[in-house]
Amino acid sequence: MINMKKIILISFTVLLALFIFKVFIVSSQPQGVKIAGNGLFANFVSKDFGDSFYTIEKRKFDTVDLNNYKPLGRSDNWRVTISGYIYFPQDSLYNISIWCDDGCILLIARPGEVTPLTFVGASTGWKDQPATRYPNVNFPIPFDKGYGKILIQHYQAGGLEKLQLRWNSSSAGIPDQVIPASNLFYTDETQSTI
Ligand SMILES: [Ca+2]
16 A cells, blocks of 8 residues: 555655755845856957957856966957856955956946946056056955856956956955855856857
């Protein structure tokens, strides 16, 4: 005879697992978009004088940590847009910084918000320069737990090239580090719109 108690117990367990998945996994994704994987998506374009901008390379990066990167073998005169989401593991104060050689702009929207915070503006970071950190001191900013949209613009003119996205948070237990792939996400939308 079929053990009805066992069937009911299994059914209940499956329903409970589905409920937990829906509430804690699905609802932790950014609203209205579907996460496709870890990392951020990058679109490199030429920056040659006389050229119209055209894409020379598209790829996913696990982290933002470029050193003398050469899209399509080009060491000079290119720019890149890198976008996706950054996941803040808890409500806390975070110091986020970006290093760049040459220019960079960094925008991050708070989880659930559309208007991004500007970490590096066009007037400050968008210029030919040796590797420079923005902001140049720890500048703690409160973020709620969740996914914030992130957008990085960066260009390389000539000489050395560098782009690095870092964070730390003593209250969240995060040491000073390159923001790891486990906290960066891209979506299908990210890939199709950059
Ligand atoms: Ca340079």
